Amino acid sequence: MHHELFDDTLALLQDLIRNACVNDLTATSGQEVRNADTLEAFFAGSGAQIQRYESAPGRVSIVATVPGTDPDAQPLTLLGHTDVVPVDRARWSVDPFAAEIREGKIYGRGAVDMLFITAIMAAVTRKAARAGGLGGTLTFVGVADEEARGGLGAAWFRKHHPEAFSWQHCLSETGGAHLPTADGSDALTIYVGEKGAAQRRIHVHGDAGHGSAPYEKDSAILKIGQVAARIAAIKPEVTQDSTWKGFVQAFRFDAATEAAVLRGERYEALGQLAAYGDAISHLSIAQTVLRAGQAINVLPSHAWLELDIRTLPGQSDEDVDAMLLEALEGIDVEIEHLICEEATISPTDHPLYEALEAVLVELFPGAQVVPTIAAGGSDLRFARRAGGVGYGFAAHAIERTLGAVHAQLHSHDEYLHLEDLDLSLRAYDAVVQRFCGPAV
Structure with missing residues (x-):
């Protein structure tokens, strides 16, 4: 499991958790500037083009763009949010902002929702930047304020800076958890709507x-x-x-x-x-x-x-x-x-969905990939409203059922298996390479 890309991603995830960008739904909370600073430092010297956007004091989102080299290739945007929900410290058995690793798991508020995916998105984007780019333009967005429905994050971008990045093809949280089938066959999910x-x-x-x-x-x-x-x-x-x-x-x-x-x-x-x-x-x-x-x-x-x-x-x-x-x-x-x-949904007969499906089947041979919708909300709805597609994507080990992953969202002692960090990292890296195509 331990390789340079994984180690860098894990270190970034720990930093993001430790920054404790807690969004209590008030305008002055969140202070995602801390995670924006961490991400900007992470991209330093990579060749990615960095822009910062401040929707309110301390509510900073960051955009890292790796321009494509093939004008005919499609763009891909990775929407990762950098805020987390509050904690009831008395109900935690570990420090919720220490990013402690125990027995193959990393504990911390946001470990699952969604800082692990945000860290992965940043890592694969930096990898592409260091390699000189891909065919299609790849953009990572560290978005503020998702937990308060995006008024100072994704919704703010749509209203004030719709040109900041492409909304045409977007990935965000979450997906890749397995269903407990009656016959023991493997089935795992991609979120296509909410x-x-x-x-x-x-x-x-x-x-x-x-x-x-x-x-x-x-x-x-x-x-x-x-x-x-x-x-x-x-x-x-x-x-x-x-x-x-x-x-x-x-x-x-x-x-x-x-x-x-x-x-x-x-x-x-x-x-x-x-x-x-x-x-x-x-x-x-x-x-x-x-x-x-x-x-x-x-x-x-x-x-x-x-x-x-x-x-x-x-x-x-x-x-x-x-x-x-x-x-x-x-x-x-x-x-x-x-x-x-209004509820939003994206099609399954789309090249991006097909790329996600193909990567999951490579990781889990013989698995059935099941499109489903989220009961709650995510920033992907803004992509769909803008005329683009949006899919919730990750990859979890076969032991991790959808119910088990859901149970970690906003929970006490929130944790992520490091195995799932590695699987999701491999999945995102493969999707980026497959969808954006090689550099020209």
């Missing part, structure tokens, strides 16, 4: 008054409770699109089990992936924030409930509002839109 956001705040109103005299008062509390119960009873329709069907079929269940899972009746058959299967098979609604009242002796005249709604490709804001209004018929409500972003 669900959208249709966040809502539901308002109700009632009578104010003194808490000692509630007689015949119209209760906002009662109304919001009815709203919550009605929304909990919504049963969104299970999709029958090819991505969901292909995901379930990859498990190689018996026919009856497969049919039941496809109908959304046997998610438990997916084992550790039951919640993920539920999430990607239909629109999902999570009731997450409830507010009403201030003083215990005052009847509140206003209450509201916030919903984290995630949509599938093809589902619109109008569809979501119609569903909510039908469920809440007879209750006087106001529906406020919060963050709204």
Whole structure:
């Protein structure tokens, strides 16, 4: 496993973790300037063209471009984010920012999400730069603010500097984890899309008054409770699109089990992936924030409930509002839109997807490669909205199921197997060479 490219990548990953660019969703957090400085030093003398962009004080993204030598070759952009989510230090058994290595694993916040891929992307880009370039232009982007949905990172680039790098062909987090198939065959994933956001705040109103005299008062509390119960009873329709069907079929269940899972009746058959299967098979609604009242002796005249709604490709804001209004018929409500972003998906009949698939099959001979979608969000949605394609890509050892990899995201004692760092490094290096082509 230990070779110069791997050792350099591991050292960079440790530095990125130790910089502790924690994004708590406030504008002054993150301070990705630390990771931008580390990455700029990493590229020094390589021949890559470096640009820095500061969207707000300390919120620095870095772009390293290796110009292509073949005008007919396609460009490739590697989108790695440099921020990480907060930690509950009391729940960690190791220092979350020490990048400690124990028994073949590196521990630290961001080790999996997504600093290991970011370090790999930088390493293969520097390798290409030192070699004098490839056929197509290769660009690495160390993006700020992904964990807060990119307002000071990828979204900011799209609005203020759309020319900073190509959005035509993009790779980012994550992928390459394996499915626990019923027959023991190997199947592993590439993310081709992600669900959208249709966040809502539901308002109700009632009578104010003194808490000692509630007689015949119209209760906002009662109304919001009815709203919550009605929304909990919504049963969104299970999709029958090819991505969901292909995901379930990859498990190689018996026919009856497969049919039941496809109908959304046997998610438990997916084992550790039951919640993920539920999430990607239909629109999902999570009731997450409830507010009403201030003083215990005052009847509140206003209450509201916030919903984290995630949509599938093809589902619109109008569809979501119609569903909510039908469920809440007879209750006087106001529906406020919060963050709204349509779901995005890229095709599998595309040269970049085919390159990813070919590399994974080289690493895992005989494996089935399964396109799937992410239940959460990533910077790849900006590439898709810009008319490009975006795929979530990595490579994990066959023992690492998709459920096991998901379990590391935002977790206490987050860790990455060094074996997976090596596999993903080899995978990215092979994809870059294959897709960009040799220098001319």
